[in-house]
Amino acid sequence: MTLDVRTICLGILSRQEASGYELQKALKEDAIGHFVEASYGSIYPALTRLMDEGLVSCREFQQEGRPDKKIYTITPDGLEVFRQALLEQPADDKFRSEFLFFMLFADQISTSHLLELIDNRFAHVQERRDLLALAEPSETPGEQFVRGYGHTVFKAAVEYIENNRHLLEPSPPQVRRKETV
Amino acid sequence: MTLDVRTICLGILSRQEASGYELQKALKEDAIGHFVEASYGSIYPALTRLMDEGLVSCREFQQEGRPDKKIYTITPDGLEVFRQALLEQPADDKFRSEFLFFMLFADQISTSHLLELIDNRFAHVQERRDLLALAEPSETPGEQFVRGYGHTVFKAAVEYIENNRHLLEPSPPQVRRKETV
DNA sequence: GCTTCCATGTAATAGGTTACATGATTTG
DNA sequence: CAAATCATGTAACCTATTACATGGAAGC
Numbered sequence: 443m444t445l446d447v448r449t450i451c452l453g454i455l456s457r458q459e460a461s462g463y464e465l466q467k468a469l470k471e472d473a474i475g476h477f478v479e480a481s482y483g484s485i486y487p488a489l490t491r492l493m494d495e496g497l498v499s500c501r502e503f504q505q506e507g508r509p510d511k512k513i514y515t516i517t518p519d520g521l522e523v524f525r526q527a528l529l530e531q532p533a534d535d536k537f538r539s540e541f542l543f544f545m546l547f548a549d550q551i552s553t554s555h556l557l558e559l560i561d562n563r564f565a566h567v568q569e570r571r572d573l574l575a576l577a578e579p580s581e582t583p584g585e586q587f588v589r590g591y592g593h594t595v596f597k598a599a600v601e602y603i604e605n606n607r608h609l610l611e612p613s614p615p616q617v618r619r620k621e622t623v
Numbered sequence: 624m625t626l627d628v629r630t631i632c633l634g635i636l637s638r639q640e641a642s643g644y645e646l647q648k649a650l651k652e653d654a655i656g657h658f659v660e661a662s663y664g665s666i667y668p669a670l671t672r673l674m675d676e677g678l679v680s681c682r683e684f685q686q687e688g689r690p691d692k693k694i695y696t697i698t699p700d701g702l703e704v705f706r707q708a709l710l711e712q713p714a715d716d717k718f719r720s721e722f723l724f725f726m727l728f729a730d731q732i733s734t735s736h737l738l739e740l741i742d743n744r745f746a747h748v749q750e751r752r753d754l755l756a757l758a759e760p761s762e763t764p765g766e767q768f769v770r771g772y773g774h775t776v777f778k779a780a781v782e783y784i785e786n787n788r789h790l791l792e793p794s795p796p797q798v799r800r801k802e803t804v
Numbered sequence: 805g806c807t808t809c810c811a812t813g814t815a816a817t818a819g820g821t822t823a824c825a826t827g828a829t830t831t832g
Numbered sequence: 833c834a835a836a837t838c839a840t841g842t843a844a845c846c847t848a849t850t851a852c853a854t855g856g857a858a859g860c
Binding site for chain 2: 445450453456474476477478479524525528529531532533534535536537538539540541542543544545546547548549550551555559562563566582583584585586587588590591592594595597598599601602603606607609610
């Protein structure tokens with residue numbers, strides 16, 4: 443289990459210093475957000491622990507009307523730990539899909555609801571594909587590879603749904619065309 | 624959070640009765656195993672709870688040299704609960720990838736290790752693609768759709784890695800060809 | 805002879821999500 | 833005027849993973 447929230451934080455901090463809030467935002471907004479996630483409830487405790495372990499340091503900035511902003515910086519020890527984590531064998535990808543699970547039981551779902559489910563999923567996958575189509579100007583090769591990977595996969599999913607949804611939908615009653623004489 | 628282990632068990636049991644052991648095996652071997660998972664440590668307690676709630680019933684078969692086999696059957700109540708679960712909005716897919724996270728930091732990984740990581744992943748994705756290429760003869764349309772979805776996505780991933788791994792690899796030193804006179 | 809398959813189950817542990825608590829400022 | 837953004841953090845809860853416990857039979 444190398445990819446705990448602490449490792450994720452170290453990774454982002456290896457690129458740039460950031461606050462807990464900014465770390466979460468980065469995970470939500472950047473391409474990587476499609477492949478990892480972490481909530482505030484896990485990020486803040488992770489940062490506290492990284493401090494205790496001396497893997498990050500922290501500067502505080504006073505602000506008016508809101509809590510002090512704490513900017514975390516990775517330490518040499520932290521960088522060392524992160525580089526070491528990168529040497530471990532990454533765990534298998536996890537691709538969990540409630541949607542696909544549901545589709546296994548398409549025959550137990552009413553047609554109207556089924557159509558709604560498929561339409562929603564289709565829109566959702568399209569949206570993700572489009573989000574991942576846009577390159578940021580400052581993108582590193584790694585980021586480009588990862589974003590491209592996501593884009594490719596979602597593009598394939600969009601096309602697949604388009605071309606194969608008929609497998610799930612009960613064929614509409616064939617209207618026998620009146621033979622015109 | 625509709626897709627807990629209990630719902631997964633109900634789903635499979637809506638198709639056929641099974642023991643806890645068989646449920647886990649089905650999740651490991653069938654196409655669906657690529658999109659959901661559950662370990663014995665979660666399946667057995669889930670079945671116990673489903674029993675308490677009256678959503679499954681159980682017949683025991685004595686066996687020699689191993690624990691009694693408990694075959695679980697879904698009850699009408701259980702079927703009702705499952706059908707109801709299918710009406711909820713499925714949660715977003717979760718696609719967690721340590722590999723892709725690592726690749727964001729390709730510049731912090733030694734070339735030899737990086738090549739190993741990419742080769743491993745490539746082989747892994749190829750294997751999954753091939754596993755999902757094979758249709759079982761008894762496949763339902765839902766199963767066909769789900770398996771095809773997986774196959775398509777992994778196929779796209781294989782091709783993407785093949786065509787774009789160069790983004791991550793430092794270009795080998797150009798050997799300047801000796802100009803022949 | 806070792807590994808895998810069959811077959812159930814418990815317990816310790818680890819980890820995350822969600823909701824809560826607080827509150828000013830900016831944007832729509 | 834409502835919602836989102838900024839900003840941190842805690843605590844209750846839930847759930848799953850992992851390892852453990854047991855052990856015969858079959859396949860390699």
